[in-house]
Amino acid sequence: MQAMWNGQVIARSDATVVVEGNHYFPATAVDMDFLRPSDTATVCPWKGTAQYYSLEVGGETNRDAAWYYAEPKDAAAQIRGHIAFWKGVEVTQA
Structure with missing residues (x-):
């Protein structure tokens, strides 16, 4: 699978974890050069x-387009260390 936004591949992995229809990429498969920390949090x-x-890609910003659970609850332990995408990020077969 790969995650792409604004013409740039942000993440690529054949070992994503799918939860609620979202592909969670191992953090090691994500190009962190394009990610900027946000103060946003949801529960x-x-x-x-x-x-x-x-x-941030090509001078454009897609606010809060990636998320992760630093300390997921036990029921979601499989997504620890993984990052998912939305807000126009295309997640497709690589």
Whole structure:
């Protein structure tokens, strides 16, 4: 799988974890040069607290387009150390 935004591949992996239809990429498969920490956080009752990154590619910013669970609840332990994408980021077969 790969995640692409604004013509740039942000992540690529054949070992994503799918939860609720979202592909979570291992953090090691994500090009962190394009991610900027965000102050945004949301809470999921069964996964825990999600923290966000904004993407910066080609001079454009996609605010809060990536998220991760630093300390997921036990039910979502499989996504620890993984990052997912949305807000126009295309996640497709590589």
